[in-house]
Amino acid sequence: MDQSTTVLFGLPGVRVRRVERVESGARVVHVETAEGGSVAGCPGCGVVSVSVKENVITRPGDLPYGETPLTVEWHKRRWRCREPLCARLTFTEVIEEVSAGRRTTGRLRRAIACAVGDACRSVAEAAEAFGVSWPTAHATVIEAALAQLGDPEPVTVLGIDETRRGRPRWTYDVQSTRWVRTDAWDTGFVDLQPGAGGQGLLGQVEGRTSACVVDWLRQRTPEFRAAVQFVAIDPAAVYAKAIRTVLDDGSRLLPNARLVVDHFHLVKLANDAVTTVRRRVIWEQQGRRGRKIDPALTMPPPAAVRTGTPIAQGVHNDVEFSDRLRPGRADPHRLDRQGRTAGAVRARPHRRAP
Numbered sequence: 237m238d239q240s241t242t243v244l245f246g247l248p249g250v251r252v253r254r255v256e257r258v259e260s261g262a263r264v265v266h267v268e269t270a271e272g273g274s275v276a277g278c279p280g281c282g283v284v285s286v287s288v289k290e291n292v293i294t295r296p297g298d299l300p301y302g303e304t305p306l307t308v309e310w311h312k313r314r315w316r317c318r319e320p321l322c323a324r325l326t327f328t329e330v331i332e333e334v335s336a337g338r339r340t341t342g343r344l345r346r347a348i349a350c351a352v353g354d355a356c357r358s359v360a361e362a363a364e365a366f367g368v369s370w371p372t373a374h375a376t377v378i379e380a381a382l383a384q385l386g387d388p389e390p391v392t393v394l395g396i397d398e399t400r401r402g403r404p405r406w407t408y409d410v411q412s413t414r415w416v417r418t419d420a421w422d423t424g425f426v427d428l429q430p431g432a433g434g435q436g437l438l439g440q441v442e443g444r445t446s447a448c449v450v451d452w453l454r455q456r457t458p459e460f461r462a463a464v465q466f467v468a469i470d471p472a473a474v475y476a477k478a479i480r481t482v483l484d485d486g487s488r489l490l491p492n493a494r495l496v497v498d499h500f501h502l503v504k505l506a507n508d509a510v511t512t513v514r515r516r517v518i519w520e521q522q523g524r525r526g527r528k529i530d531p532a533l534t535m536p537p538p539a540a541v542r543t544g545t546p547i548a549q550g551v552h553n554d555v556e557f558s559d560r561l562r563p564g565r566a567d568p569h570r571l572d573r574q575g576r577t578a579g580a581v582r583a584r585p586h587r588r589a590p
């Protein structure tokens with residue numbers, strides 16, 4: 237066939253033999269390995285073979301072109317490896333765009349990864365548009381991401397927190413013949429370097445145990461681990477344990493790191509403690525639930541936990557929360573404009589007309 241068809245088709249490593257239209261209206265491009273492909277070098281030993289065993293046809297998925305479907309039929313040969321020391325008996329031709337075992341061309345995989353990663357299309361939608369299955373489309377995204385993502389640069393302030401991802405699921409493990417509960421939580425590692433230059437999310441692993449944090453940190457370089465000066469976590473004992481890990485040689489996993497607990501959780505714990513004490517004191521002194529007018533609720537919070545508005549909001553939330561427990565029902569302790577409770581209003585003597 238004319239060389240121009242090969243140029244138009246543009247898949248490196250193959251030459252177009254002919255193009256035909258089948259009954260369904262689809263077009264079939266028949267290609268063969270061009271000289272650029274590794275024609276007969278055994279991938280096991282590198283020895284060039286001259287012994288053809290059989291002709292085979294593969295149909296790698298390729299980029300759509302035009303409005304009617306276009307399929308690629310690659311006519312290639314299976315060669316015998318005559319090298320006695322080689323474990324491989326036969327092999328077929330490969331090209332860079334379709335390496336051994338692949339059923340899609342490299343340009344198709346790059347296009348799908350681009351559609352998802354750069355154009356923010358969903359994996360399902362890209363799979364449908366390019367005529368591949370969801371797992372195949374997803375694998376291209378993983379492949380492209382792994383190629384682009386390098387190891388994170390060293391950080392001085394490392395943040396570790398958990399993220400919930402879907403519901404916990406039970407899967408049957410064939411080997412142990414047991415049902416295994418998959419963890420619905422991920423652990424994320426972020427660069428908390430203040431100001432510009434932060435790297436954002438550095439990594440995310442499945443699970444929220446000490447082991448998964450230690451594993452991720454072990455995979456980093458010694459320079460990365462030595463550079464970490466502060467690790468910010470919520471009050472999670474498993475994360476604290478991971479940060480305090482001592483290696484076999486007696487050194488610490490993060491030799492220069494100080495553990496810092498996120499202040500939001502500390503303030504919340506302090507607020508909760510104050511609220512608990514206030515409720516208990518009112519119960520002891522008044523024998524009832526607290527009201528907005530009770531001095532224990534209206535007095536200013538202790539200075540130690542007064543960091544702005546959270547305390548006042550916390551008290552207000554408590555009252556609101558108790559109201560929400562009984563939707564549609566008036567709070568019997570709430571005071572009206574005359575200072576009477578709803579119960580007192582209901583219990584007042586009925587005024588009869590004279």
Ligand SMILES: [Zn+2]
Nearest residue numbers: 278281317322
């Ligand atoms: Zn060989």
